[in-house]
Amino acid sequence: MTDMTILSMEALTRRIETVFRKGGLSPLHAAALSRVIAAGERDGCKSHGVYRVEGCLRTIKAGKVSPDAEPILRDDGSAVLRVAAGGAFSCAGFELGALALAERAKKLGLAALVINDCTHFSALWPEVEALAGMGVAALAMCPSYATVAPSGGTAALLGTNPLAFGWPRQGGHPYVFDFATSVAARGEIELHRRAGKPLPEGWALDAAGRPTTDPAAALAGAMLPFGGHKGSAISTMIELLAGVMIGDLTSRGALDFLGTTTLAPQHGELILAFSPERFAAGRPGDPFARAETLFEAIAGQGARLPSQRRFKAREGSLAEGVALTAAEIEQLDRLEAL
Ligand code: NDP
Ligand code: PYC
Incomplete structure (x- = not known):
């Protein structure tokens, strides 16, 4: 930790927000993005932390994201809520629709939030965690851009298509998982x-469709889905539900639209919310108490729950500040000075 600099969450969020304001984002989007990126650093999720700032700025500069479109919530009173993101980043759109989604799920038992035409770079756990904090179980998914070969295939077609789930727990952190399907x-x-x-063996193919452990060759070729044909099918389901079904781009379409993987992709997102009380109504047992029995049984075998590492990292960051490397600080200094 010798060459690390410690920043408070407030200071880190403010610095990222300043960079985005200077980069041309409206106050709404700069604030929403800086919250998500700072939360990634706080929780030790480096792949969607400060490292993402430059990619977002490149996307703004390339004119491939609207810096200021105001998201619009369309609610016809049904179970399907829709946010029209207008080509802007997804984060503010999610923040706009989240509470309405949770309330609709509590009313109907089940509800969906569709975000259309959003540029997406972020992790999904902040979303399902926020919804679990509002008392609903949530499942979030989105395509990405074509960078993953289907199991048994040789070339990029699917996205890294993340899938995240959150379950509310009284008096503690929710149960949350969030992973790429690559x-x-x-x-x-x-x-x-x-x-x-x-790279470890089994992560990727090169441009000729041969297995590779060279990250540069993998970036020019294709990644592989997790779990062979099983991950490939789950990833295809995400293309169908959060691309085709919501009338938005698939990962193939997102790459064709963007023409590069060096910018953040534009597509849609689907978030489902469930009221455990409504689903369990009239059935024996309290769903939250039964869930605790399951979690205890998992932990009782010495296994850890997903997000346990993340919540521990968060505790450390909130107590002592967020640790950034010299390179990360240099990057923020440079971007702030632009
Ligand atoms: P990881 O493999 O790092 O982690 C996946 C999940 O598994 C986390 O919830 C993690 O919890 C949990 N986990 C890890 N190890 C264990 C273990 N031993 N026991 C129990 N649980 C465990 O995720 P990925 O690299 O696949 O994805 C990282 C992020 O990238 C995600 O947040 C995802 O949303 C994002 N992403 C976003 C995309 C987009 O298009 N917007 C595309 C692809 C990915 P913990 O954190 O506590 O370790
Ligand atoms: O980490 O695979 C990824 C990713 C793609 C788009 C945003 N994150």
Whole structure:
């Protein structure tokens, strides 16, 4: 930790927000993005932390994201709420629709929030965690851009297509998982490249469709889905539900629109929310108490719950501040001075 600089969450968020304001984002979007990126650093999720700032700025500069479109919430009173993001980043759109989604799920048992035409670079756990904090279980998913070969295939077609789930727990952190349906998130491949480290076997193919452990060759070729044909099918489901079904771009379409993987992709997102009380009504047992029994049984075997590492990292960051490397501080200094 010798060459690390410690910043408070407030200071880190403010610095990122300043960079985005200077980069041309409206106050609404600069604030929403800086909250999500600072939260990634706070929780030790480096692949969607400060490292993402430059990619967002490049996307703004390339004119591939609206810096100031105000998201619009369309609510016809049904179970399907829609946010029209107008080509802006997704984060403010989610913040606009989240409470309405949770309330609709509590009323109907089940509700969905569709975000259309959003530029998406962020992790999904902040969203399902926020919804779990509002008392609903939530499932979030989105395509990405075509960088993953289907299991048994040779070339990029699917996205890294993240899937996240949150379950509310009284008096504690929710149960949350959030992962790419590729073996690893694309950000992890890029971090390996920057660190000059080879990839583990089984992560990627080169441009000729051959297995590779070279991160640069992997970035030029295709990543692989996790769990072979199973991850490939889940990723395809995400293309269908959060692309085709919501009338938005698939990962293939997002890459064609963008023409590069060096900018953040534009597509849609689907977030489902469930009221456990409504689903369990009239059935024996309290769903939250039954969930605790399951979590205790998992922990009782010595296994850890997903997000446990993240919540521990958060505790440390909130107590002692967020630790940034010299390179990360240099990056923020440079971007602030532009
Ligand atoms: P990881 O493999 O790092 O982690 C996946 C999940 O598994 C986390 O919830 C993690 O919890 C949990 N986990 C890890 N190890 C264990 C373990 N031993 N026991 C129990 N749980 C465990 O995620 P990925 O690299 O696949 O994805 C990283 C991020 O990238 C995600 O947040 C995702 O949303 C984002 N992403 C975004 C995309 C986009 O288009 N916007 C595309 C692809 C990915 P913990 O954090 O506590 O370790
Ligand atoms: O990490 O794979 C990724 C990713 C793609 C878009 C945003 N994150």
